[in-house]
Amino acid sequence: MTNKFRANTLPYILSVIGGLALFDVISRVSNQPYFPKMSDVFVRMYELLTDVDVLSDFNRSLQNLFIGFSLSVIFGILFGVLCGRYATVERTLRPYINLMLTSPSILFVPIYFAVFGISRWAIIVLIIDYSVFFLIVSVQTAIQSVSKETVEMSAVFGATDKQTLRLIYLPSALPMIFTALRVTVGRAVKGMINGELFIAVIGIGARSQSFARQLDMVGVFALAFIVVGVALILGGVLNTFDKRVNSWATDASARA
Numbered sequence: 001m002t003n004k005f006r007a008n009t010l011p012y013i014l015s016v017i018g019g020l021a022l023f024d025v026i027s028r029v030s031n032q033p034y035f036p037k038m039s040d041v042f043v044r045m046y047e048l049l050t051d052v053d054v055l056s057d058f059n060r061s062l063q064n065l066f067i068g069f070s071l072s073v074i075f076g077i078l079f080g081v082l083c084g085r086y087a088t089v090e091r092t093l094r095p096y097i098n099l100m101l102t103s104p105s106i107l108f109v110p111i112y113f114a115v116f117g118i119s120r121w122a123i124i125v126l127i128i129d130y131s132v133f134f135l136i137v138s139v140q141t142a143i144q145s146v147s148k149e150t151v152e153m154s155a156v157f158g159a160t161d162k163q164t165l166r167l168i169y170l171p172s173a174l175p176m177i178f179t180a181l182r183v184t185v186g187r188a189v190k191g192m193i194n195g196e197l198f199i200a201v202i203g204i205g206a207r208s209q210s211f212a213r214q215l216d217m218v219g220v221f222a223l224a225f226i227v228v229g230v231a232l233i234l235g236g237v238l239n240t241f242d243k244r245v246n247s248w249a250t251d252a253s254a255r256a
Helices: 002-008 010-030 038-049 052-085 087-102 105-116 120-144 148-156 161-198 203-213 217-255
Strands: none
Touching (some): 052 161, 161 203
């Protein structure tokens, strides 16, 4: 257990500590107000995390993030599997997926604002915009990367489409899908913050904007580190879930 910790976790922890130390050194050497000392940032982070109003903002933001990310996962995996398995579906959806992937999501903010107004759903739709199309393409690629020989062998033994999907495609594609999900979490967080900044001036995005207007860079960095921490925690949860699910997937693939 100790050797495993040293090999997997210790380099990660040391890298984070080193990055924070470098940030602190730069702030002290440059002596610039827009580069606050890490000690000041940590103190402000504690103050923010014990502030009832800030926690209320976080609660609102995380609810939007959870809804938007959950819907992105549902639709992203569904349409990704369909695009990966059926060429007609992929050719039909390709122009729209390519359009949304190549266009900056922020361009659609006025449209979402016009349709949903200053509401939670305007932010949720922007989170989905940031997340779902990337996930569709990633899941499609994962499905298409499954060994054709294995699929053909399952057909020879009389496996139905449902059985092939459950026992061949999904177990084989799950590692790539979970990798895509970890990236999608970061994109969803970006969508949440941008939505709160540009559509509905509420939540963590609005508070960060307020700090920036007051030239309170300590507050800006403290909020930024907290948001990054939330994204890292979500990524870690997905990574843990990934390891557990993929152990099942490997067994299922072997049984097939």
